[in-house]
Amino acid sequence: MLHDVVSAKIVGNYKIEMCFDDGHKGIVDFHRYLSLGGVFNYFSDLYFFENFKIDNDLGTLVWGDGLVDVAPETLYDLAYASP
Numbered sequence: 001m002l003h004d005v006v007s008a009k010i011v012g013n014y015k016i017e018m019c020f021d022d023g024h025k026g027i028v029d030f031h032r033y034l035s036l037g038g039v040f041n042y043f044s045d046l047y048f049f050e051n052f053k054i055d056n057d058l059g060t061l062v063w064g065d066g067l068v069d070v071a072p073e074t075l076y077d078l079a080y081a082s083p
Helices: 030-035 038-044 046-050 072-081
Strands: 005-012 015-020 025-029 053-055 060-063
Touching (some): 005 053, 015 072, 025 030, 025 072, 030 038, 038 046, 060 072
Antiparallel strands (some): 015 025
16 A cells, blocks of 8 residues: 655755654655665755655655655655664
């Protein structure tokens, strides 16, 4: 089952705390994305990274008006694994 991101906020350097539609909360550390290349090269600009939005249609975070996004199930798994 997919869970949509319903709220999110920056809580540290490349860390975003998210709440999902099932009430689960967790922190995702996006440092891992800095070395992936491709569209994630945009994350090297901290201003770009910190200016994400929640796309309610996709249920996930997007950057640059949809230029970059991460699948909501990936975010949920990463947030669920956070302490």
